[in-house]
Amino acid sequence: MLVQNGVQGDSRVQKQARSAADAGWDVLLLGRAPGKREVAWKLGEAEVRLLPLKYRSTRAHEVRTPRLFAPLAYRFPAMGRQRAQQVRVWRTQIGEIMAREAVAGRSRPAATMRRLGLLPRRVAVKIAGTWIGLRAGSTKRVANRRTEMTSPLDRLTTAFWLKTMGDRAWRRLDPALWDLEIAFRGAIDAFEPDLIHANDFQMLGVGARAKLRARAKGREVKLVWDAHEFLPGIPLWNPHPRWHPAQMGHEREYGRYADAVVTVSETLADLLRDRHGLRETPEVVMNAPDVDEVHEGAEPPSLREQCGIDAGTPLMVYSGGGALQRGLADMVRALPLLEGVHCAFIVGNLRSAFMTEVRALAAELGVAERLHVLPYVEHWQVVPYLSQADVGMIPIHHYLNHELALITKFFEYSHARLPIVVSEVKTMSAMVRRTGQGEVCRAEDPQDLARAVMAVLDDPKTYRKAYEDGELLDQWTWRRQAERLHAVYRDLLS
Structure with missing residues (x-):
């Protein structure tokens, strides 16, 4: 079973894993670790492993030099932040020197001479601070434009990739989906599953590609896609304008690899059937509570x-x-x-x-x-x-x-x-x-x-x-x- 969260707050996934294990299935539930280390435990007879996920992939325009449209901007926002911080450090150092001179209690002529000695350094920091401030401000504006993606050129390039690549355009619009694949594929292949249950739209691609890898090795794997929500209608997890069309293209590309689809309501089942051209209406598995589950000494608080x-x-x-x-x-x-x-x-x-x-x-x-x-x-x-x-x-x-x-x-x-x-x-x-x-x-x-x-x-x-x-x-x-x-x-x- 695959899920793109930490399992603990997802009652549907927990019930799936526990009940399947109780029914005799050999269950490995793979989720996302909250930190840099893998976490593992048992959920009934099901094995749970949370894998570290690092989002390293970036959209191409985010690392492209901004010199053509913003010649003052630094290439990366981190450079602008580092330079601005360096100016603050320089000013702090000058303030420390002046404070030390005051504490030393030197004679007025000597103190005056030392302050005059600091004047070139203060002027240099002032000039550098002004220049760096201009560049950092330009860099921040470039970063904001790249996040908002509202310029005519941004809209044109988004439309171009959607038109020329179709559903495969997610590779350009949100390459971070590859980071999920990188994080999960090793554990999936090592388990050699007969059936993969992929929860929600992002893990659908991870499951489909695992199915393809197994088939390439001569091993048949079935894929169940569990659609928790109707993707075109979700409140957006990520406000980036390219995120939502990327997720929808990703879902359409890999939805056809599912051998069966389950979902949470009849209304949603009909929408999924029509949207993805499914041969059969998805089976409805409602997220009802497990009132039969017994836990010793687990009375709820008042x-x-x-x-x-x-x-x-x-x-x-x-x-x-x-x-x-x-x-x-x-x-x-x-x-x-x-x-x-x-x-x-x-x-x-x-x-x-x-x-x-x-x-x-x-x-x-x-x-x-x-x-x-x-x-x-x-x-x-x-x-x-x-x-x-x-x-x-x-x-x-x-x-x-x-x-x-x-x-x-x-x-x-x-x-x-x-x-x-x-x-x-x-x-x-x-x-x-x-x-x-x-x-x-x-x-x-x-x-x-x-x-x-x-x-x-x-x-x-x-x-x-x-x-x-x-x-x-x-x-x-x-x-x-x-x-x-x-x-x-x-x-x-x-």
Whole structure:
């Protein structure tokens, strides 16, 4: 199994590896190490190895000399930074000499002579600083233009590579994709897999090339592509204008090498089939929680104790990535309208720039004491941990991928028997309306969000009735989803 992250925060990948190993498969899960050294551990009976990844590849224009269009600029931004720092060092050295003279307490004529002796050096540093400042400023402007890629020439060259190379243009637009190949290929080939499960779009190419290398050696390898999201609709990981078209071309080039495709929802399965001309509609393997997984002595912490509240205090909870498009700021803005209601954010990075902004917003609105930012718990602890809240929140904004699937937290809230408040994104709002397990609110509307929360808090039993249907929750378990995934494996290898 291949994934382009550190595994720990990816519950879907962890469940895939553990359940496949429990079913008798010999599983090696390869991910990305957080540092320069390989990290390894066992996930149940599955072996996990995180490999160091160094992004060394650069786009050609980033190392091309800027002399033609910016003759003052240094060739590399690092040179400009080094020269500017050297000027600061020179000025600091002069300041040190002058301070030493003052401490020495020399006579006024002697001190005057020494200051005059420093004058040529100070003038030289002044001139050099002005010149270096001009060059460093020009270098910085060149670097910004190369990042923004908005000039007519930049747009022309991007269009040229897309036109002449088609899907293969990613080699020019984002050669850093080769760094993934370099980091993973040795471990894959040494394992000699019969089947490769490539998670998401970047690892698809790594898996496809491993399949081709094996075939060249006379060994048949099957490739399963697990598409977590619809690539044309994702919020961009990288703002560089060439990044997104490069990823889409890379996905289209290697998607045809997949022997089977699985994904997270029926809507996304249809989109993938049409976009890539797949012969069969991808199998849907939803990212449902593993409620059957047993861990000795692994009771979750008390959510309410962490928030410092008792059992009678109303608590709405959000669990997942902390980002503006997830609607967390909307929840904070709703708190002044929800007297006595507390809010818990369970996120991966407690000190991210966005979470700092959210805390500042809560302080500005006078609700900081009712906002609690807490770390993730282990994935098998999530459901009992969340069950201590009163409302599960999914107030996400309108992005294409937000419309397409029942996301992980939807299933986790459901198994925690929480009424759900979800924004009017297509798939989840339709499910909530069908089952009656929650309320739908307008996206990016704190006032309507507050209305929906109060409706749930006023009559929670009505919304919890949906969970009395045992078949509904049984379908939303990883055990049932893993059966589908393992059937795909067996069909490919039989």
